Amino acid sequence: MDVKVMKKKVLLGICGGIAAYKCCELVRLLKKAGHQVNVVMTQAATDFVSPTTFQALSGEPVLLDTHDAAGGNGMAHINLSRQTDVMLIAPASANTLAKIAHGMADNLLTTLVAARTCPLAVAPAMNVQMWNNPANQRNLALLRQDQIKILGPAVGEQACGETGSGRMLEAAELAELLADVWTLPVLAGKRVLITTGATFEAIDPVRGITNISSGQMGMALARACRAAGASVSLVYGQINTSVAAGLAYTEQAVSADSMLNAVERLLPQQDVFISVAAVADYKVKNRSVQKLKKQPGQAVPVIELTENADILATVAGRPDAPFCVGFAAESEHVLEHARAKRLKKGVPLLVANDVSQAMGKTTNQVILLDDEQETALPQMSKADTAAAIVERLAQLLP
Numbered sequence: 001m002d003v004k005v006m007k008k009k010v011l012l013g014i015c016g017g018i019a020a021y022k023c024c025e026l027v028r029l030l031k032k033a034g035h036q037v038n039v040v041m042t043q044a045a046t047d048f049v050s051p052t053t054f055q056a057l058s059g060e061p062v063l064l065d066t067h068d069a070a071g072g073n074g075m076a077h078i079n080l081s082r083q084t085d086v087m088l089i090a091p092a093s094a095n096t097l098a099k100i101a102h103g104m105a106d107n108l109l110t111t112l113v114a115a116r117t118c119p120l121a122v123a124p125a126m127n128v129q130m131w132n133n134p135a136n137q138r139n140l141a142l143l144r145q146d147q148i149k150i151l152g153p154a155v156g157e158q159a160c161g162e163t164g165s166g167r168m169l170e171a172a173e174l175a176e177l178l179a180d181v182w183t184l185p186v187l188a189g190k191r192v193l194i195t196t197g198a199t200f201e202a203i204d205p206v207r208g209i210t211n212i213s214s215g216q217m218g219m220a221l222a223r224a225c226r227a228a229g230a231s232v233s234l235v236y237g238q239i240n241t242s243v244a245a246g247l248a249y250t251e252q253a254v255s256a257d258s259m260l261n262a263v264e265r266l267l268p269q270q271d272v273f274i275s276v277a278a279v280a281d282y283k284v285k286n287r288s289v290q291k292l293k294k295q296p297g298q299a300v301p302v303i304e305l306t307e308n309a310d311i312l313a314t315v316a317g318r319p320d321a322p323f324c325v326g327f328a329a330e331s332e333h334v335l336e337h338a339r340a341k342r343l344k345k346g347v348p349l350l351v352a353n354d355v356s357q358a359m360g361k362t363t364n365q366v367i368l369l370d371d372e373q374e375t376a377l378p379q380m381s382k383a384d385t386a387a388a389i390v391e392r393l394a395q396l397l398p
Ligand code: CTP
Pocket: 256, 275, 276, 277, 278, 279, 280, 281, 308, 309, 310, 311, 312, 313, 325, 326, 327, 328, 329, 330, 341
């Protein structure tokens, strides 16, 4: 299976708006992810952040709204747009969105957009009334028709003091969502439900039984499915990672029972169920309502366990089951146990991993087992592992 390293040439266009300050962090994050970043600023943008700042952060000359010498033969709009894999405009002002929607090219940024051959994403930032203005909404509809990806905006408090839709997404969200622009939409139109993280079974109000799962693999899968065009719902237990941006629905459910409830409630609308959560096989039968007190000299408390439902097997066994993907966390005889687990739970695709190589780590090494083949993937980041799982999932889906 072919795993690509996604280092891209990003052209970041910055319009005049207070959210331009967030682009300092955005450039830093994109550079940290290994991308090349070239910044183009409108004249108005330079009133908010100095080009020198972006030059220092990107390590590249910043192009301004003039026939900039950095463009080489005076054809900056052609040269730069040909050397770019993806273009992002952030913050995108109502004015620039209107110009792009109507094909206008009256400055370097809008000329680059008009002359581009690469995908374009825009991150709008404006006052709530400007966002809701019918003319602005008409322009956005035109941009969507032209396959321009609109990232955000978020709802919240605005620099002008009003509250509502129009806040630019945070730098970390934009850096994350930008990856979707160059991912093949192999899951377009599919609805995917994912569980991830560790469950927690209470012993008393302050103590419980849990495990070392961090939730990173399921979160990487949520991102990979979203990037591939799916509408993703996520139910997560205890996690030690941030929740992916741009998901259709998220809910925390920490006990196995509450996770099963959430899954069953969300299930009727799903095409795919991916069960990554490390679900406790047992819960506490004699759970104490009050905190257990230490009783020196007396017998130590006995914790009685009772079996939890198997969420994956329950879902896979339903007559209306979506396409199910399971994981197998094994500490020995990985392939042998995984083959048996796939058949026992009745799942068409199972991802087997050695817990010593996976749990709590940022990388993973897995084997994909389905009816047709068993594919051993190399040790790689959980993001790359997730992309490879999505690629196989898309091939297997009806
Ligand atoms: N799983 C589940 N509900 C459970 C237990 C497991 O949904 N109560 C799911 C996991 O999310 C995973 C798969 O079943 O997709 C296998 O989980 P794993 O922990 O590897 O195996 P178990 O079924 O718990 O079996 P064992 O502990 O014996 O290996």
